[in-house]
Amino acid sequence: MHIKIIKADGTSEYFKIEKLRRSLRRAGATPEEVNSIVSEISSEIYDGIHTQEIYRRAFSLLRASEVAIAARYSLRRALFSLGPTGFPFEKFLGRLFEKHGYKTRIGITIDGHCAPHEIDIAAYNDTHSFVGEAKFHARPGMKTDLQVAMYSYARLLDLEGNKICSDSICGIKEFWLITNTKFTHTAEHYGECVGLKLLSWDYPRRDNLHDRIQRAGIYPITAIQSLSTSQLATLIEYNAIVCQDLVDNPSLLRHLRLSPRKQDLVMQEAVKICNL
Amino acid sequence: MHIKIIKADGTSEYFKIEKLRRSLRRAGATPEEVNSIVSEISSEIYDGIHTQEIYRRAFSLLRASEVAIAARYSLRRALFSLGPTGFPFEKFLGRLFEKHGYKTRIGITIDGHCAPHEIDIAAYNDTHSFVGEAKFHARPGMKTDLQVAMYSYARLLDLEGNKICSDSICGIKEFWLITNTKFTHTAEHYGECVGLKLLSWDYPRRDNLHDRIQRAGIYPITAIQSLSTSQLATLIEYNAIVCQDLVDNPSLLRHLRLSPRKQDLVMQEAVKICNL
Numbered sequence: 001m002h003i004k005i006i007k008a009d010g011t012s013e014y015f016k017i018e019k020l021r022r023s024l025r026r027a028g029a030t031p032e033e034v035n036s037i038v039s040e041i042s043s044e045i046y047d048g049i050h051t052q053e054i055y056r057r058a059f060s061l062l063r064a065s066e067v068a069i070a071a072r073y074s075l076r077r078a079l080f081s082l083g084p085t086g087f088p089f090e091k092f093l094g095r096l097f098e099k100h101g102y103k104t105r106i107g108i109t110i111d112g113h114c115a116p117h118e119i120d121i122a123a124y125n126d127t128h129s130f131v132g133e134a135k136f137h138a139r140p141g142m143k144t145d146l147q148v149a150m151y152s153y154a155r156l157l158d159l160e161g162n163k164i165c166s167d168s169i170c171g172i173k174e175f176w177l178i179t180n181t182k183f184t185h186t187a188e189h190y191g192e193c194v195g196l197k198l199l200s201w202d203y204p205r206r207d208n209l210h211d212r213i214q215r216a217g218i219y220p221i222t223a224i225q226s227l228s229t230s231q232l233a234t235l236i237e238y239n240a241i242v243c244q245d246l247v248d249n250p251s252l253l254r255h256l257r258l259s260p261r262k263q264d265l266v267m268q269e270a271v272k273i274c275n276l
Numbered sequence: 277m278h279i280k281i282i283k284a285d286g287t288s289e290y291f292k293i294e295k296l297r298r299s300l301r302r303a304g305a306t307p308e309e310v311n312s313i314v315s316e317i318s319s320e321i322y323d324g325i326h327t328q329e330i331y332r333r334a335f336s337l338l339r340a341s342e343v344a345i346a347a348r349y350s351l352r353r354a355l356f357s358l359g360p361t362g363f364p365f366e367k368f369l370g371r372l373f374e375k376h377g378y379k380t381r382i383g384i385t386i387d388g389h390c391a392p393h394e395i396d397i398a399a400y401n402d403t404h405s406f407v408g409e410a411k412f413h414a415r416p417g418m419k420t421d422l423q424v425a426m427y428s429y430a431r432l433l434d435l436e437g438n439k440i441c442s443d444s445i446c447g448i449k450e451f452w453l454i455t456n457t458k459f460t461h462t463a464e465h466y467g468e469c470v471g472l473k474l475l476s477w478d479y480p481r482r483d484n485l486h487d488r489i490q491r492a493g494i495y496p497i498t499a500i501q502s503l504s505t506s507q508l509a510t511l512i513e514y515n516a517i518v519c520q521d522l523v524d525n526p527s528l529l530r531h532l533r534l535s536p537r538k539q540d541l542v543m544q545e546a547v548k549i550c551n552l
Contacts, residue, residue: 193390
């Protein structure tokens with residue numbers, strides 16, 4: 001089967017069944033579900049179809065089979081829905097690294113040698129610390145480019161010698177550039193060359209953002225399908241960033257004035273997603 | 277007189293007669309013209325008036341008195357009209373530094389240690405060379421900020437050891453950040469601190485972009501009042517960047533299909549501006 005599909009960044013490639021299989025398996029679909037969905041999709045795709053369209057279709061099939069698995073599959077979309085501003089994404093990263101055992105600080109300002117810098121995320125544990133820039137894009141296909149990598153490196157240079165906490169481990173010498181989409185190849189090459197740590201949805205090949213989120217078992221609140229965009233935005237305003245926040249504190253839902261029945265539905269979904 | 281006026285960046289300040297006088301003097305208005313225009317403007321302004329409005333009014337009064345002086349006064353506006361893209365501004369800077377005795381190269385790519393870099397302007401003479409980033413803004417009030425200064429510095433670091441020509445003077449060790457508007461204070465402080473050369477409309481206090489243009493006696497083609505925006509855009513496409521280009525090569529006007537009488541008018545204006 002030689003069918004050309006259009007990727008989010010506008011480039012095209014041949015449709016590869018194995019990629020679809022892998023993403024469905026990753027999402028926790030059973031082998032039967034994978035087979036059934038893959039054969040359904042294969043019979044429907046055509047030259048010039050967008051990957052988003054394939055994804056949408058696979059997702060609706062998965063959803064029909066299991067809401068919670070669908071939420072997992074829709075993780076990438078859920079991250080986009082944390083926008084339009086980048087601040088909830090920063091908070092989400094804070095939660096993620098806390099799950100990895102770090103203490104984190106979000107949105108702090110540190111005076112460097114030549115300028116004050118807004119640091120999106122600072123994290124430290126007993127043996128390691130880093131600061132990072134979170135670059136959020138509200139749409140797939142938008143990449144984080146060389147300019148961002150260059151000003152991140154200049155920021156690291158300007159911050160060297162400062163500390164993010166009073167512990168001896170906290171001297172700034174490592175800078176992470178983190179994005180929910182991808183880096184351009186030039187940015188990747190430059191970042192590696194000057195010694196930045198790069199983390200994107202699928203970079204590096206192992207232990208990328210996707211892997212780390214799955215490993216931490218932490219899901220953005222926007223993975224919940226049974227709430228509308230504006231309802232989710234209200235919860236985010238009240239600092240509910242991950243599904244677990246809702247499970248830990250169901251009274252957050254009172255801000256939405258839902259019927260008792262709808263409340264139950266939402267809570268059931270949140271619990272399911274958290275237990276993935 | 278305590279009248280508050282609104283500046284291009286949205287902040288307000290008290291109207292200062294001396295500022296208006298100075299700008300009119302700078303534009304070459306005679307003392308009589310300055311007095312007459314200042315008293316006219318003073319009788320008309322009101323709380324909350326925008327500086328652009330004052331400028332527009334002063335300009336129309338000046339224009340009534342002398343087209344060429346008005347062109348000089350409208351230099352800043354003429355630079356904005358080189359947009360919307362930044363490329364004509366880069367070319368204009370090339371012409372400016374050529375007038376200052378440099379050989380220049382515009383829009384070249386140089387492979388740095390970790391990334392390829394687009395260099396907006398590279399300039400050298402027998403004793404000095406530099407590369408620079410031109411940051412064009414199509415509207416006043418838009419400032420060039422810290423991020424731009426940071427990635428410019430990172431670019432300089434990545435380019436060190438490269439050359440912009442084969443002469444011994446051409447090793448890259450100086451980076452100019454040039455904008456047609458202003459820098460934020462943070463960008464100015466950072467740039468000075470890390471050793472970038474900064475040049476904006478009014479920075480540094482002496483020998484800023486405005487001073488340099490006046491000293492070189494070089495005027496953007498967009499200073500010509502008797503042509504429309506789209507007619508000017510056509511000339512820019514044919515690489516007529518400064519008024520002198522039209523004086524040197526009047527046949528450029530054939531692209532505009534003007535009447536012989538209109539052609540004469542335009543050429544008269546161009547010659548007047550060039551002889552300022």
